[in-house]
Amino acid sequence: MVRPAAACDNGPVMHEELEDYRWLVSAAAAPWLARCQAASASTVALVRQLRRELTPARTHLVLEQCELRQRAAVKFDAAARMFFTRQGLEQATDHELARCKAQRFPPGQPVADLCCGLGGDLFGLARRGPVTGVDLNPIHTLLAAANCRALELATCRLETADAAAWPVNQCAAWHIDPDRRSHGQRTAQVAFSEPSLDALRQLLRVCPNAAVKLAPAAELPADWQGMAERQWLGSGRECRQQVAWFGTLARYPGLRSAVVVDRQGRVSTPLVGSADASCPVAPVIGRFVYEPHACVVAARLTRELATECDVQAVDPQVAYLTGDRPLADLRLTTFEVIDVLPFDLRQLRRLIRARRIGILEVKKRGVALDPAAVRRALQGRGEEEAVLIITPHARAVRAILARRVPR
Numbered sequence: 001m002v003r004p005a006a007a008c009d010n011g012p013v014m015h016e017e018l019e020d021y022r023w024l025v026s027a028a029a030a031p032w033l034a035r036c037q038a039a040s041a042s043t044v045a046l047v048r049q050l051r052r053e054l055t056p057a058r059t060h061l062v063l064e065q066c067e068l069r070q071r072a073a074v075k076f077d078a079a080a081r082m083f084f085t086r087q088g089l090e091q092a093t094d095h096e097l098a099r100c101k102a103q104r105f106p107p108g109q110p111v112a113d114l115c116c117g118l119g120g121d122l123f124g125l126a127r128r129g130p131v132t133g134v135d136l137n138p139i140h141t142l143l144a145a146a147n148c149r150a151l152e153l154a155t156c157r158l159e160t161a162d163a164a165a166w167p168v169n170q171c172a173a174w175h176i177d178p179d180r181r182s183h184g185q186r187t188a189q190v191a192f193s194e195p196s197l198d199a200l201r202q203l204l205r206v207c208p209n210a211a212v213k214l215a216p217a218a219e220l221p222a223d224w225q226g227m228a229e230r231q232w233l234g235s236g237r238e239c240r241q242q243v244a245w246f247g248t249l250a251r252y253p254g255l256r257s258a259v260v261v262d263r264q265g266r267v268s269t270p271l272v273g274s275a276d277a278s279c280p281v282a283p284v285i286g287r288f289v290y291e292p293h294a295c296v297v298a299a300r301l302t303r304e305l306a307t308e309c310d311v312q313a314v315d316p317q318v319a320y321l322t323g324d325r326p327l328a329d330l331r332l333t334t335f336e337v338i339d340v341l342p343f344d345l346r347q348l349r350r351l352i353r354a355r356r357i358g359i360l361e362v363k364k365r366g367v368a369l370d371p372a373a374v375r376r377a378l379q380g381r382g383e384e385e386a387v388l389i390i391t392p393h394a395r396a397v398r399a400i401l402a403r404r405v406p407r
Contacts, residue, residue, distance in 0.1 A: 088143070101243065105129075113131055114203075127153070131155060176213065204246060213242075234296075288335060309323070344399075348378055363389050
């Protein structure tokens, strides 16, 4: 029997499929998963054995789970003990960002994680106190519960239910990750999410203390803009998500903020301000060029970063900054300038050969160039490494040859 898809759901779930996932998280599947994860050269023999002794669906689940656990290692330290679906892993908040977000929720008080998926944010919330994970997809709640057991998080409980109808008045605050796939296509628009925008508004009326996870490019509805804090969160070199904070969870209502979390769990100082402020432009390129983190750029807070770090813009329309001192800051990457010249492939080719640069990274902003094509055209020989930054400056396109400065 097929159950129709609905809010927080990613498609119909058949009874047989759910039974196969129940088998996957049971003790019966554990030896197969362990054998698959330990396999190397004998993978072909293992697949043959799986196909002899298991159904095709369960063979597929075992092999897929081993692949997903390997991929999940960049998001979760305990990935080898956890359970995933392909789409669930793609959408899951990694453990460092989840821990950062959970710090805003009241410790020790009951909270809810609506549309919890496989449990990325749920795990962070569970470490601060009791939390209920809610999802309409029974496979999600099954795997999230198994993951809570694997992580020994006794403060979690799971419910298979419609998030739009869940009684948020039972908790001090709630988090939700609405499904952002409209008719099978990803969308950044809140209006096309599930639960619907009207359902989210109703949940906020019942309990105003909330965090709504959004795509980085999403725009807030007009009625949210004055009361919500919009925060962009980044890790690695990417902007991972936007969160709209409401009620007591909003530290800067009506403003924007940006935070970077690294793999060691270090959290940057929040950058807070309003968008679209112009940034003073440097008359010349300094000893260093700085690239703001992607979440700072997404939040349109480059001016605030420049002001705080006492540096200037390379160009008024481009998110590169410049100054004369190295900066060790999670919110930006520092490059030490080697040379600055007009963008001319022949001049650059001579310079790269003279400096014996064999490994060249090409970055660009504000110019219509293909970095891969430029790198191929400038391919040099040698053992040195460098970064070529192509950007407008002083009404001309400049090529800045530089090297990365470690933090």
